[in-house]
Amino acid sequence: MRTYRRGKTWYLDYLHKGRRIRRAVGRSKRMAELALKDIEVKIAKGENLGVQERPRVLFRDCSAEYLQYSKTHKATSSSERDALSLKWLTAAFGDQYLFAITLRQIEQYMTERVEKGGVKGSTVNRELACLRHMLNKAVEWGYLNENPAKGIKMFKEPPGRVRFLEPAEIDKLLKECPPYLKPIVVTALNTGLRQSEILGLRWANVKLRTRTIMVLQTKNNEPRLVPINEPLHRELRRLYARRRGDFVFCDKDGKPYEKVYRGFKAACRRAGITDFTFHDLRHTFASHLAMADTNIRTIQELMGHKTIKMTMRYSHLSQQHLQEAVGLLGLRLSGEMQRQLRSPSTTEENDSIS
The missing domain is CATH 1.10.150 (DNA polymerase; domain 1)
Incomplete structure (x- = not known):
């Protein structure tokens, strides 16, 4: 039997009839000690502690x-x-x-x-x-009074990895994708959907007229509406014309593809793309949105992130892209200034000033 403190709250920790019981008392250590003594006396006398019996679950x-x-x-x-x-x-x-x-x-x-x-x-x-x-x-479910893992501290993790493709790499990848895989990759690049969300798409949830996709099988079980841009619209119209069943991406028998890991890995290898996974297509979508100076809240909504924290990993790309643009402008301007300095009119003007 013991008392202990977690945060500002004091708890009792004791065994009763072979069962471990933890119970919050309050913020006073003295009150916790008195409560524990009261329990000791009741147990010694065989009195009922008023504790509801819980099932012994392995x-x-x-x-x-x-x-x-x-x-x-x-x-x-x-x-x-x-x-x-x-x-x-x-x-x-x-x-x-x-x-x-x-x-x-x-x-x-x-x-x-x-x-x-x-x-x-x-x-x-x-x-x-x-x-x-x-x-x-x-x-x-009534199997425990308190979660023993409640106060556990996780290991520190490095910032999330962000690997994305440049436009030239995207072209190479699409050229190496077999016919069944290319529209799946195009969908990922233009929507940022997860692989499971893409492979679970049904034509009933794809509205070509309004250019929207209703994604129902999401990671957090919250449906979201995703817009269809022009490149994806062309690809989906082509697929719809020769559809084989309810699923958008399926084999010749109408059965949806379960995974495309091997085919995608092989396409990356042929395209000379290394250290890249299918999920990185999602990063590519978000990264290019950020570099196009898209509002971070808009990216969050399109990605289906529950919190802005997940989306903030892409914010530095927006700043980096702007910095690179200003750097290129600086090089262009400096080159122009050098030409101006070397031009005859500038030389004559400088001579007249001197």
Whole structure:
């Protein structure tokens, strides 16, 4: 039995009938100590503490339930990432009851994954995010009183990687794309949609007349309306004329493509493009918007970012692009000034002044 403080709040931490209980008391250490003594007396007398019994749930059972929740409520890419995270988490905590998992154990898991497992801190952060959300759901489902991962500190991560293509590289890539892949890449470059959002597109959600796409299968499950520009409009009209089913991007039998990883990687290799993934097409879309001096809030809306923080990674490109433009202007002006200085009229004028 003990009292402890987290932030400005004091908590009680004790075992009752084989179950660990943590309960917030208030901001007074003295009140927390008195409350703990009262509980000690009640336990000694066998009195009812008024604590509602919670089911004894194993981590592995909860993780299986959470994975089903993830598949139902999250985008496919997110649920697949949760499945991978839960594989490692279940290997570490699977046979423990949820109430027995402590903050210290979670911190030890973090350390061992990095030092012994050799994985990056960013990977562990994704696993911890999954764990924290799963335990939050466990609290909602009545399996826990409090989330032990609530106060966990993530590893520091470097700024997000931004790799984008220049116009000449885009031309090279499109020339190397096979017929089935080219319209998918054109869509990514002109909308910034994620691969899962593109491959899940149905013709019912593509409005060629109003030049809009309603994206329903988004990462955060919030539909958004995306405009269709002229290059994409031409490509979609061509596809629509020979459509094979409900899905925009599908094989000859009308089945949607699940992934285009291999085909895209091969096209990049033939085009001589290195260190580039399909997701970087999304970065290319946002980067060129930023370099065109598009308002950062507009980029956020087009990208479907929940917070402006994600979009701010592109803001420096706008400033960099402006700096380069001014630099080119400086070179042009300096060259013009040099020519003026070398011209006969300028020489005569200088002679007359002297």
